Amino acid sequence: MAEPDAPDRPAPPPETYEAIMQATYRAFCKHGYADLTTREIAEEFAKSRSLLHYHYDTKQELIVALLDYLLESHPAKAATDEIADPDERLELFIDRGLFGPQEAAFDFWDFHTALLELRLHAHRNDAYREQLDRTIGLITDLLAETIREGIEKGRFHDVDPEETAQFLYDAIDAARIRKITLGHDDAPRRTKHAIETFVLPTLRASDDDR
Amino acid sequence: MAEPDAPDRPAPPPETYEAIMQATYRAFCKHGYADLTTREIAEEFAKSRSLLHYHYDTKQELIVALLDYLLESHPAKAATDEIADPDERLELFIDRGLFGPQEAAFDFWDFHTALLELRLHAHRNDAYREQLDRTIGLITDLLAETIREGIEKGRFHDVDPEETAQFLYDAIDAARIRKITLGHDDAPRRTKHAIETFVLPTLRASDDDR
Numbered sequence: 001m002a003e004p005d006a007p008d009r010p011a012p013p014p015e016t017y018e019a020i021m022q023a024t025y026r027a028f029c030k031h032g033y034a035d036l037t038t039r040e041i042a043e044e045f046a047k048s049r050s051l052l053h054y055h056y057d058t059k060q061e062l063i064v065a066l067l068d069y070l071l072e073s074h075p076a077k078a079a080t081d082e083i084a085d086p087d088e089r090l091e092l093f094i095d096r097g098l099f100g101p102q103e104a105a106f107d108f109w110d111f112h113t114a115l116l117e118l119r120l121h122a123h124r125n126d127a128y129r130e131q132l133d134r135t136i137g138l139i140t141d142l143l144a145e146t147i148r149e150g151i152e153k154g155r156f157h158d159v160d161p162e163e164t165a166q167f168l169y170d171a172i173d174a175a176r177i178r179k180i181t182l183g184h185d186d187a188p189r190r191t192k193h194a195i196e197t198f199v200l201p202t203l204r205a206s207d208d209d210r
Numbered sequence: 211m212a213e214p215d216a217p218d219r220p221a222p223p224p225e226t227y228e229a230i231m232q233a234t235y236r237a238f239c240k241h242g243y244a245d246l247t248t249r250e251i252a253e254e255f256a257k258s259r260s261l262l263h264y265h266y267d268t269k270q271e272l273i274v275a276l277l278d279y280l281l282e283s284h285p286a287k288a289a290t291d292e293i294a295d296p297d298e299r300l301e302l303f304i305d306r307g308l309f310g311p312q313e314a315a316f317d318f319w320d321f322h323t324a325l326l327e328l329r330l331h332a333h334r335n336d337a338y339r340e341q342l343d344r345t346i347g348l349i350t351d352l353l354a355e356t357i358r359e360g361i362e363k364g365r366f367h368d369v370d371p372e373e374t375a376q377f378l379y380d381a382i383d384a385a386r387i388r389k390i391t392l393g394h395d396d397a398p399r400r401t402k403h404a405i406e407t408f409v410l411p412t413l414r415a416s417d418d419d420r
Contacts, residue, residue: 123323129392129393132392133392159407160403167401170401182342190373190376193373194376197369202411
């Protein structure tokens, strides 16, 4: 089992770090969380198994590091840099959350299936719970920041940005969970429509309000 | 492992059925899904283990039967009989879904934790997926029926009843999942507020519309 505090091992150089994280990501998508071992991760890693273990000792350390790694390139972060208009940016957040990135992402649903498995384990594992809480918190913070910006620019009504961000995140999350667990393939599309019916019109200030 | 089709075993008499389902419920709440065996269920059952196995052969049969049993006494069903006003009934649906029944239900969160575990297994188990789909479908049907009734009575705007019901169910579900997996104890309260901000005002017809 993993130590609560990671031992002092040298941080991998950037190229090795990238290769280890990509291997962890592939193994996580392929095997899910519960059935995953460091052996499967090592199998996806082109370099030596001992190099992997030189930097990471346990599956838990690798998964916690993977969540940090993925957060760095999260679409919500990219959208903040790419799109100046908060309303357009919010729509992109919603679309990417429900349908995945625009480029063919064959692994989007495999990843979310494995992530759901991990989240269930988080119930009894402090390291995972804290990391997932931090990760989801950073994504909803970006969403809340966009909503706050929209309010300041007079584009959105004066709602609670954090609560609204969390509500949108939850709606997207629940649609993904229904698609994964119950096979409701139309869940993302119908949730998009419900968000357009209930959330966006309430959020958007009409021209009269500006 | 369970047979795909249950063998022909005699249906238990009502009293035995009730006792077996109560034992299954207690064991499911106590042990969760993955760690549960028929041994644990038998331990909660006051009568003999052989009587249990006379009627149910596997854990899967017991869990599928439990979901049917619980649906019979689901609060959404009771609310339909109790409350004539569709708007009041909708509020009760939302409150019971987020906060549990009014009477002290110490097992509400244990049950939903075990259910989430089961839902994850449904991903790869047809019998569970079909039963969970049916169960959630019947609950959202009751919600949709209430919304449809509200539209017919001029209390609600002319929204899509099924889509709205599913959106509300998802919002409630996501709040429960965050409370269970991430320890967000304020999730149900904040989701209630978000529903009151975004969904209910859009849904409710103002007096002018009637």
